[in-house]
Amino acid sequence: MLFKALSAAVYGIDANIIDVEVDFSGVKTTEDRFHTVGLPDAAVRESRDRVRAAIKNSGFDIPPTHITINLAPADIKKEGSGFDLPIAIGILGAYGALHLRDLSSFMLVGELGLDGSLRAVPGMLPVAVAARERGIRNLVIPAANAREAAVVEGVDVYPVTTLNQVRELLNSAANGGIHAQPCRVDTGELLAEQQSFHVDFADVRGQQTAKRALEVAAAGGHNILMIGPPGSGKTMLAKRLPTILAPLAFAEALETTKIHSVAGVLDGETGLVTQRPFRSPHHTISDAGLIGGGAVPRPGEVSLAHNGVLFLDELPEFPRNVLEVMRQPLEDGSVVIARAAMSLSFPARFMLAAAMNPCPCGYFNDKSRECLCTPPMIQRYVSKVSGPLLDRIDIHIEVPAVQYRELRSGAASESSANIRARVLAARAIQKQRFAKAASPTHSNAQMGTRQIRTFCELSADAEKLLERAMQQQGLTARAHDRILKVARTIADLEAAPAVTVAHIAEAIQYRTLDRSYWS
Structure with a gap:
């Protein structure tokens, strides 16, 4: 008997609808024959053991028969554990354990535990978007993914925790309507509530020139490089940059959330990225970690910083080949990762904020401490950052050591709220200026x-x-x-x-x- 269910596979930051077809011979065999076809990866092939155990521990007895699972279209590679749930439901449907025979209005995604419980899977937001675009009204997913998917309007998201709960939900749909309540998220309220920060520019003493440069950078979306000795406040300033940026619009929040969802770093409690990302990778990161990569490409730090700030501290300490791969995303605002089987594009439009010492010891041109570096040492240190990369950074600013009087001054520093008001006013001017632009331009830097x-x-x-x-x-x-x-x-x-x-x-x-x- 043949039974069909719908699921989805994520590629890049988008999802494709996958038909899960289950067929069993009806003839008992002495050994279990469970075959999955349609270019499954190892995680999908291993699902047979998880699904068998989950079905058994949920109270169903499936006799040994010849079961074939087809994941269509068959020419697209399937990966991940999200196919566990639709495969299990397909098997139950094929054996007659479901009242509902037509699941065309339901999409099922989720990983099964051996006890029949459901676990979260990454990339649920793109799945919800794909369901809406396909006209699939109902999305049945693990409860841990519910808030993430519920931000997409036009889809009813049903959070479930066990395989039995999914079966009951589907059977209720066959008997007059779904009795469960879909998950709801007020995205406007969520965005408004999350615009609070634990840091503020009022904490920074002195450094008026650097603060002004950061204000200009935020107002125009410009990349910025800060050069100064250790302890001058470069990192402290950079961490406060998001506090003066414009709030995320819903479209930006949705796109940013898709990237974080696919990468598996999304906060399931919130379900939506509500503040502009601030990513600060260590200088030991690889080029694949920064740009993205893998057998099936995943987004890197430049994409996780999309619509936000990528902060590279100790810039010359990064391997030169790692820095050079940033040149394309800095120009194009996207990353294209090509593999033999596929080519994927990830958005990567971010503000680059970088910091570096002027020399290996850090005290070149410092009035209070003597620099111990020789000219060749300084030259080798500085040459780690290439000219073409520096050309792509709009603002280079010196951040000198803070004087004692400024550190101990009782005068109040300007708050992030005041600076942000000026930034927002400048952004409003730019929005009006570029309103009729042929290509999408959001800031002067673009x-x-x-x-x-x-x-x-x-x-x-x-x-x-x-x-x-x-x-x-x-x-x-x-x-x-x-x-x-x-x-x-x-x-x-x-x-x-x-x-x-x-x-x-x-x-x-x-x-x-x-x-x-x-x-």
């Missing part, structure tokens, strides 16, 4: 060449100042464009319609490494 020419027109004096800086500092064309973008952001913070000499001058000051910092 402007293309044509947009720079249109929105960054200079007066004669500003043109002369920029030309002189280009000639004296030997700036590249990419650095030229980034100065104009930063200047446009500075003008937006002042609500100025045009880019002036003062804006260009400040933007040029944010190119520390172009001014022969180590000479």
